[in-house]
Amino acid sequence: MSTKILMRGNEAVGEGALRAGCRFFFGYPITPQNELFEFMATRLPQCGGTFLQSESELAGIHMILGAAAGGVRCMTSSSGPGFTLMGEGLTALAAARLPAVVVCVSRAGPGLGRIASAQSDYRLSTRGGGHGDYQCIVLGPGSAQELYELTYLAFELADRYSTPVIVLSDAILGQMMEPVELDTLPVIDPPEKEWAVRGKGKNPRKVIKVAPHTDQELVEWNRHLKKKYELIREKEQRYEAQDIDGASLVVVAFGSTSRIAQDAVMQAREEGLAVGLFRPISLWPFPEKGMKELRQAGIERFLVVEANNGQMIEDVRLALCGSAEVIQYGVGGGHIFAPDEIYEQIKMAVR
Amino acid sequence: MLEEILVAGFGGQGVMLLGQLLSYGAIYEGLEVTFFPSYGPEMRGGTANCTVVISDQRIGSPVRNRFTALLAMNQASLERFSPFVKPGGILAYNTTLIEALPRREDVRIIKIPATQIASDLGNPQTANMVAAGGLAAALGFISLEALFKGLYRVLPEHRHALISINQEAIKRGMECVSISE
Known part of the structure; x- marks a missing residue:
């Protein structure tokens, strides 16, 4: 008997996140990605995780900033109009070199647009999504199985390079249902992060900054980012x-x-x-x-x-x-x- | 093989569940499948439809504009979508709710008194299951067993007490088409 489960694309993203050990989700609802919200709201508490609907997209992405600084795997999700609002948090994540996954289920724009499907957020995603000089890794799945597998991969890449990763879906992919085989990927315990800020206790002080103190420090940051992006360009091209x-x-x-x-x-x-x-x-x-x-x-x-x-x-x-x-x-x-x-x-x- | 199926009716007829059941039927027959629901503000009342693409190969587009099979659950759906059935394709319809005959002579007409059979069984809500059985019989590659298994997946667990009622409806739908064919 087939072990494949018929799954909506938005749900497949959620399954991939859970499989990868994501236990924190913060965000603000918007069509056409609400099934992902419903999925996370139901499943995260069952898995000992936390789902929280924030008061805005801006709050949601900054909760992600906090959770990422705490060293846990975390995710938020939105569509065009809300994704734009997350730009400030995305650039902060990149600056602080924090791993997180942001899903954009794009819809038709410009402006508020409509809920119909479009690939209108390609440029915004692939150019970072916010101000400043940074990039996000962006993955573009083409099936429910890939929505599942690439979301999982997004968490792996985010940790590997300590950087935010965007999964760029759209209304067609999010709403369609296809068979998904979950056992193609192992259940994993996310890696411990020695840099994570979790309360000092008797340990040495740890600091995660979203802004440098000196011009020289900022130059160093950008050198580091440039080197990292060159490495990602070299290693992570997929087609x-x-x-x-x-x-x-x-x-x-x-x-x-x-x-x-x-x-x-x-x-x-x-x-x-x-x-x-x-x-x-x-x-x-x-x-x-x-x-x-x-x-x-x-x-x-x-x-x-x-x-x-x-x-x-x-x-x-x-x-x-x-x-x-x-x-x-x-x-x-x-x-x-x-x-x-x-x-x-x-x-x-x-x- | 490639089947491009459109299931259409009005909101509340269980059209989406019907499409999902067919999809599971295809999965249990070892086939590839993509289900795409009608999507947008029109979902709030009025018409509901879904596209189910089934193939033994990797499936391309989940969205189609011509179909190898149409299952129309009400009159409006038949009128709206029957022009898009490919010649030689299947045009199945719920004869209980559709009086006018489809104006196509180049397609295989499948008559399913879905609502009538379901009412005879005492559960008019199972008309979608009767129709699913009927369409599966006409298609010829989804077995009763595959649909039965699919029921356990498309119905949430707290509705599993209704499985036998739905199985009976599927069976009756399949028999009605097999006999008349």
Whole structure:
């Protein structure tokens, strides 16, 4: 008998967090991520954890700052309008070099927008989300199983690099249900953190700062961050490429759009068009290495499809450095792509 | 194989549960599945629908605009969605609540008196289960056993006392389609 459980994407994120040992969740509700709230509100107390609905997103992310400083695995979640408000906390987490996981289930903007799905928060997420000179690792899952596994990975990476990690989902991924196999990942006890601030007792004093005392100290901080981000760029690029051999056009898409593009690519191939699909999984660091390999394999045309007015295309262009032709097809504001629609774009783009 | 199924009705008919039951049926048959609910402000009263995509391969889009099978639980859903059934596909409908015949001749029409059968069983609320059994019979690759097992997953534990009633409804739905086919 199958051990797979049919799970809503938002719930799969919660399962991944619990599996990774997350026991603290603070945040403020917003559609389309409320099922994650419901899940955490039910399950965390059962696991000896704490769920707390804060009075605002700003309060929620700063509770995360406190919990992270205490050395525990913790998470918050929001969607575009609330995620923006978390920018201040995100940059503080990065400055204090604290590990935490922030989930953004994006919806259509700009402004308050609507609850319809869109990939409108790609730029905000991959450029850090707040002020100052920092990055967050950003993961872009494409299925319920991946929402589960990449949320778990987000906690591992957050601890490994002592940095905030964003899981970028969207309304389609959050609301859809798919079978999830939980046993692909081990239950773990999160690592003890010797730097954690938990009450001094008789131990030496520990300090976690979100602001330095001198200009020189700040320069050192930024040197440290730069080095760390270079290491992450080197080690943590993730992507998936399919049907690349002999392709004359490669479609680049992430998250829910990659799923819809997969059907369009298959249809195109059935009609004899040499088209492949490249799916960035780590959105920051963007999988530049994978793109360069495609370029070296002779791919000269790329079609970037995304549910926004053109955000990821900037990273694709940077990765290719003008060495290939890049076309974008994007519709923002909550439009949901049909496979046929992307197929038509492929037909126009392929040579 | 690839089945793109749309289940549609009005809020309260158990359309989402029906879609989830079919999804579990597919899981227990060793298939891949993606369930996508209608989503948005329209959920508050009025229509409800969900898309269930089943395949033996990795599934691409959870969202579809054409379907290999439609299960319409009420008149409005039949009228709205029957144009999107692919030629040769299945058009199943709840004959108790739908009087007008579907205007399609290039599809396989499956008539399921779901609400009637459920009422005969003394539980009109189980019309969705009758319809699930009927559609599974028409599809031909989800067994009674797989749906029975699925019931334990889609019904919360405090409703498990109702499993036998629902099993009977599924069985009757399956029989009604198998006999008329």
